[in-house]
Amino acid sequence: MAQSTRSRARSAFWWVLLAVLVVLAGLFAVFREPLRGYAGISTAYSARVACSCRFVAGRSLGDCAKDKLAGMELVTLVDDEAARSVTARFPLIASTTATYREGYGCVLETWDS
Structure with a gap:
């Protein structure tokens, strides 16, 4: 009797896990483009600000990381x-590099459309 209850609980666990994965995949499919847009903007902003902080102001990268805006914790x-x-990276979605150029300051790399 106990074995049957345990196997039902294990089966229910896998069905719930499958349902959660399906919902997450659906949410990712719906919000993929806005997420990529926000991630691209976040990495561009963070790379540019951190590059200026690091190579124009001469601060350490750890100190420059404090300048990120709220909501950019994953960058x-x-x-x-x-x-x-x-280089600023948003896991698995976006990456942007800003390079210091004498006379211009920090310049973002060219974006691919």
Whole structure:
């Protein structure tokens, strides 16, 4: 009797897990384009601000990360001292690099349409 109850509970768990995955996949399909847009804008903004902070103001990247706006917690920053650039990444969706150019400040890389 206990084995039957346990197997029913295990079966119910897998059905619930499958339903959650289907709902998440549907939400991703519906909101994919807006999410990509917001991620692209977030990484561009973060890369540009962090690059200016790092290579114009001379602050550390850790200190520059504090300048990110609320809601940009998933955006990560990586600097390249040799190239004088900062890359901002939103996991699995977007990545943007800003490079310091003498006389111009920090310039974003060209976006692909």
